[in-house]
Structures are given as C-alpha cells and as structure tokens.
Amino acid sequence: MSPAVKLFAGFLYPDEDTFSSALDRLQALWGDVQHISSTFSFEHTDYYAQISPHLLRRFASFCGLRHAGKLSRWKQQAIETERQSGTPRRINIDPGYIDGARVVLASTKDHAHRIYLRDGIYAEVTLRFRQGGWLPFDYTFPDFRSGAYDAFLGLVREDWKKERREGQI
Numbered sequence: 001m002s003p004a005v006k007l008f009a010g011f012l013y014p015d016e017d018t019f020s021s022a023l024d025r026l027q028a029l030w031g032d033v034q035h036i037s038s039t040f041s042f043e044h045t046d047y048y049a050q051i052s053p054h055l056l057r058r059f060a061s062f063c064g065l066r067h068a069g070k071l072s073r074w075k076q077q078a079i080e081t082e083r084q085s086g087t088p089r090r091i092n093i094d095p096g097y098i099d100g101a102r103v104v105l106a107s108t109k110d111h112a113h114r115i116y117l118r119d120g121i122y123a124e125v126t127l128r129f130r131q132g133g134w135l136p137f138d139y140t141f142p143d144f145r146s147g148a149y150d151a152f153l154g155l156v157r158e159d160w161k162k163e164r165r166e167g168q169i
Contacts, residue, residue: 002069005097006160008061009078010105012042012092014052022091023060025081030074032063034159037152042143051090059149061098061156065163068097068104072121075106096126098156100164103127103134103144113139129157 007030013019027033037059078093085091096105103126107114114122126144127134134153136145143149 002067003099004065004160004164005068005099005104006061006156006163007066007074007095007097008059008156009074009096010094011058011060012051012055013058014055014090018085018090019056019058022081022085022093025084026060026077026093027062029077029081030062033060034063035061035152035155037149040143040148051088051092057143059152061159065160066097068099071095071097071104071106071123072117072119075108075121076119078106079108098153099160100157101129103153111139113137127153 009026011019011022013022023033023036040057042055042057074095078095082089082091082093094105094107096103098104105124105126106117107122107124108120110116110122111124114124117123124139125137126140127136129135134147134150
C-alpha cells in the first residue's frame with residue numbers, strides 16, 4: 001500500500017476563465033477542492049511563453065487523503081486537461097502531493113534528480129519540511145525556493161496531519 005498524501009496542483013495560466021475551466025475539469029476527476037491559494041504573478045522563466053507572455057500562478061488542494069502511487073495518473077489527467085484548454089495549450093498544470101516531510105511534483109521531463117514512475121512520468125521531491133519550515137534543494141524551482149508558496153503548502157500539510165489522525169484513508 002502506498003503512503004497517504006494530500007493531492008494538490010499548481011497552475012500557470014493567463015486569465016481567470018482558463019483557470020476556472022481547468023479547475024472544474026479536475027474537480028470532476030479528483031473531487032472537491034479543499035483550498036485555493038492566492039494568486040501570484042509568475043515571472044521566473046519564459047519557458048511557458050507559448051501559453052502567454054504574462055502568467056499567473058495559483059494552487060489548489062483537494063479533499064481527502066490519496067495513495068501516493070497515483071501520481072503518474074494524476075499527471076496524465078492534468079496533461080489531458082491542458083490539451084482540452086486549446087492549441088497551443090492555455091494552461092500548465094503540475095499535480096503533486098504533500099505529506100509531513102515533503103512536496104513532490106510530477107513531471108514529464110527527465111533530469112538527474114527525478115525518479116521515473118511510469119508512462120513517461122517522473123517524480124521530484126521539490127521541498128522538504130524540516131525544523132518547522134520548508135527547505136529547498138539546489139535544484140528546487142526558483143518560485144518554490146522563494147518561499148512565496150510556503151504558507152499555502154503549510155496549510156495543506158496541516159490538513160494532511162489532521163486527516164491522518166482522523167484515519168481518512
């Protein structure tokens with residue numbers, strides 16, 4: 001049995017309609033949203049310029065605990081949701097999970113610090129929780145490294161702790 005984790009997703013998008021549409025599709029697959037983060041301006045890379053030159057970043061967590069072994073399936077569903085947003089895609093969606101010790105993100109891109117899961121999907125431990133806060137690695141994305149998302153990620157971690165105590169999986 002794989003560990004129980006909190007599913008969340010990060011979104012990069014140009015406008016609220018695009019975000020809302022994608023979130024609706026994911027709720028149909030993953031269930032109710034538990035929390036939505038505030039909106040951040042995303043200016044850390046031009047890698048996603050094909051989506052829009054000006055992007056917004058937001059996160060959503062989903063109710064309940066899940067099995068960590070489903071990360072590759074969540075990424076495949078996110079990719080399909082991106083495809084449904086238009087050609088070229090109008091949104092980037094990165095699902096991941098949080099537990100008491102880490103933030104793990106799914107990716108389709110291989111790199112030395114990523115572990116292959118299946119079906120072209122890799123996993124990356126992006127942050128670790130230690131001594132009361134989130135700590136980056138040398139490869140952690142600059143926006144995650146900045147600490148701007150720590151409050152939201154901490155809220156999701158607290159949900160994980162509470163739901164584990166209540167035995168919600």
